[in-house]
Amino acid sequence: MAADAGAPGTVRPGGRTAQVRAAVLRAAGDLLSESGFAGLDLADVARRADVGRTTVYRRWGTPTGLVADLLRDMAEQSLPRTETGSLRGDLRENALLVQRTLSDPRQGPLFRAVIAAAACDRRTSAALHRFYATRIAEWAPCVVAAVARGEAPEGTDPAEVIRAVSAPLYYRMLASGDPVDEAAAVRAAEAAAAAARAGAYADPTGEGQDRP
Amino acid sequence: MAADAGAPGTVRPGGRTAQVRAAVLRAAGDLLSESGFAGLDLADVARRADVGRTTVYRRWGTPTGLVADLLRDMAEQSLPRTETGSLRGDLRENALLVQRTLSDPRQGPLFRAVIAAAACDRRTSAALHRFYATRIAEWAPCVVAAVARGEAPEGTDPAEVIRAVSAPLYYRMLASGDPVDEAAAVRAAEAAAAAARAGAYADPTGEGQDRP
Numbered sequence: 001m002a003a004d005a006g007a008p009g010t011v012r013p014g015g016r017t018a019q020v021r022a023a024v025l026r027a028a029g030d031l032l033s034e035s036g037f038a039g040l041d042l043a044d045v046a047r048r049a050d051v052g053r054t055t056v057y058r059r060w061g062t063p064t065g066l067v068a069d070l071l072r073d074m075a076e077q078s079l080p081r082t083e084t085g086s087l088r089g090d091l092r093e094n095a096l097l098v099q100r101t102l103s104d105p106r107q108g109p110l111f112r113a114v115i116a117a118a119a120c121d122r123r124t125s126a127a128l129h130r131f132y133a134t135r136i137a138e139w140a141p142c143v144v145a146a147v148a149r150g151e152a153p154e155g156t157d158p159a160e161v162i163r164a165v166s167a168p169l170y171y172r173m174l175a176s177g178d179p180v181d182e183a184a185a186v187r188a189a190e191a192a193a194a195a196a197r198a199g200a201y202a203d204p205t206g207e208g209q210d211r212p
Numbered sequence: 213m214a215a216d217a218g219a220p221g222t223v224r225p226g227g228r229t230a231q232v233r234a235a236v237l238r239a240a241g242d243l244l245s246e247s248g249f250a251g252l253d254l255a256d257v258a259r260r261a262d263v264g265r266t267t268v269y270r271r272w273g274t275p276t277g278l279v280a281d282l283l284r285d286m287a288e289q290s291l292p293r294t295e296t297g298s299l300r301g302d303l304r305e306n307a308l309l310v311q312r313t314l315s316d317p318r319q320g321p322l323f324r325a326v327i328a329a330a331a332c333d334r335r336t337s338a339a340l341h342r343f344y345a346t347r348i349a350e351w352a353p354c355v356v357a358a359v360a361r362g363e364a365p366e367g368t369d370p371a372e373v374i375r376a377v378s379a380p381l382y383y384r385m386l387a388s389g390d391p392v393d394e395a396a397a398v399r400a401a402e403a404a405a406a407a408a409r410a411g412a413y414a415d416p417t418g419e420g421q422d423r424p
Contacts, residue, residue: 136388
């Protein structure tokens, strides 16, 4: 697990410590996905990961600490962005990646569980925000490139365009309950690209656009 | 409370049953806002509402049942849409209403608590979806009117435009942690209006748009 290199407490990539971490985070993710944050018991995690209980308690301390480390690992492990050569194409790839994640039978419930936990806990919430900051920073350069190609006006806020792609998919999953399907993903990407082209993300106030 | 008329179990508007319901739902909302779904204890609700415990248990049964009724009441009580004469204006009013709700010191935590509960419970989730369906249906006619005025193409999906206005605000509150401020609301409205104008909500697949 090369992505573990440099993570706190890691001795060396692929070493015993990294293997323990990988097994524990896998078990934690499984439990979160199956029974939500309330089902995340450190003793259960240790049993499932086949790791000593003391190790888990000493290294992660609490379910909250474990979720924070899981989110760090998810950010490290998550896929690099795809470059298609156009803003529409890039945003579509981004939307489909988010859609596949949220509709995955393991990842979907896992995200729901972590977001629910974050709504009630400050530390989990901070870890979740760091996760999204990493993902947004990974994809933002596609908007910078689009501006350079003249596909969106100067001053377009790259992070805001990337957030706009994910937002309708999360809203469907967490609020309205509409399906998080490919059509929704494609539409989210098309809408964000169209709004970016029209300059909707170029001005923080949304003023100064000469439209009726 | 005229908006209670016709709700199940209501004798008559302003009657004893309606007063009890109003007091209980107020107390339930306060508790949810203060300590989340985990803090929603029916005995506490009865005490705060100054209503007999038996009444609360008999009428609402469980915290989940109480949240479902609270969401029904919130949908009934929520404000009618504003008509400004333009799609941009209408969507901006909608966005600012959502933004004020989510950033309100009582309503914001209440929504977070209910959404967190819905992520773990099917019945709460169904009640939440009904709440959003009501709100989306309330605002969708502004898109129908905009299509009639030629501000968006024929075939534009009104519900999808309304969802697009709320989505970035919920994404900020629940996922990325970015501020849910007026600038975000105005931008969400501008982006939805621009994307609607460009036809991004007119075709379920997002295909068939002759853009680069």
